[in-house]
Amino acid sequence: MNMFSTELAKTITSKESSFMDAGIHDNIALVSYRLEKSPNGIDFIEFTYQNDLGQQLKQTEYAPSKFANQTDDEFKVSVAKKLKKIMDIVECFYTKGTQNFDAATYYDFCNWVVGLLDKADKTIKLRVKAVYQPNGYVSVPKQAQYTYIERMDVEKTAIAKLSIDLFERPIVADKEETKANGLETFTSGNTTIVNGNITIESDTSMPF
Numbered sequence: 060m061n062m063f064s065t066e067l068a069k070t071i072t073s074k075e076s077s078f079m080d081a082g083i084h085d086n087i088a089l090v091s092y093r094l095e096k097s098p099n100g101i102d103f104i105e106f107t108y109q110n111d112l113g114q115q116l117k118q119t120e121y122a123p124s125k126f127a128n129q130t131d132d133e134f135k136v137s138v139a140k141k142l143k144k145i146m147d148i149v150e151c152f153y154t155k156g157t158q159n160f161d162a163a164t165y166y167d168f169c170n171w172v173v174g175l176l177d178k179a180d181k182t183i184k185l186r187v188k189a190v191y192q193p194n195g196y197v198s199v200p201k202q203a204q205y206t207y208i209e210r211m212d213v214e215k216t217a218i219a220k221l222s223i224d225l226f227e228r229p230i231v232a233d234k235e236e237t238k239a240n241g242l243e244t245f246t247s248g249n250t251t252i253v254n255g256n257i258t259i260e261s262d263t264s265m266p267f
Contacts, residue, residue: 077113077114077115078114078115078116078197079108079110079114079115079116079189079197080189080197081189081190081191081197081225081226081227081228082188082189082226083186083187083188083189083218083220084108084110084116084186084187084188084189085184085186085211086110086111086184086185086186086211087108087109087110087116087184087185087186087187088108088109088110088181088182088184088185089106089107089108089148089151089176089181089185090107090108090109090115090181091106091107092104092105092106092107092173092176093105093173094166094169094170094173097121101121101122101124102121102122102164102165102166102169103119103120103121103122104119104120104145104169104172104173105117105118105119105120106118106119106120106148108185108187116187116189116197116198116199117198118198118199119198120141120144120145120169122165122166123137123138123141123165139203140203140204141203142168143203144199144203144207145168145169145172146158147206147207147208148172148176148208149172149175149176151183151185151208151209151210152175152176152179152180152181152183153175153179158175183210183211184210184211185208185209185210185211186208186209186210186211186213186216186218187199187207187208188200188206188207188208188218188224190224190225190226191225191226191227191228191229192225193225193229194229195228195229200223200224202223205219205221206218206219
């Protein structure tokens, strides 16, 4: 066999992506969830969904933090939105309104959620909407007022493609700058080159 042949090309096996793309996905399973603390001490709960191909989608919900100029009422609304997104998951496994809890901290609330999910029937299949985030990563929508997850056996789906949803990968602009220390810095997506040294960063949307 010569070097440049179709037979040689056939020796390489194609692999599917291990992550779900943006879109509305059917027959999804909740395969894992964990309650952890980031290196900066921020509590978060992470949910992992998986389709029949083994591709996964992760949803991470961090403890809400009050901004400098945020009023108490505004912060209360942001907390409510965060908790609703989490309860939307719980209510895929329990009848809506039957599970109630009053926690003093975000960690305590999420720990209660973990206990519920431990006892839930996780063979129940779900429909989940995934969208691109501005940084190019795929996760569930940030908005809490629109349905993003539901059971597959609902009579009529409440999940819809909205004008605010990003289903096409955003173009992350490259940027070049000179910092105060005189170093030439070039950034493309999550890759930064400083004076020829390459650094690949993790998801910058996470508040570590």
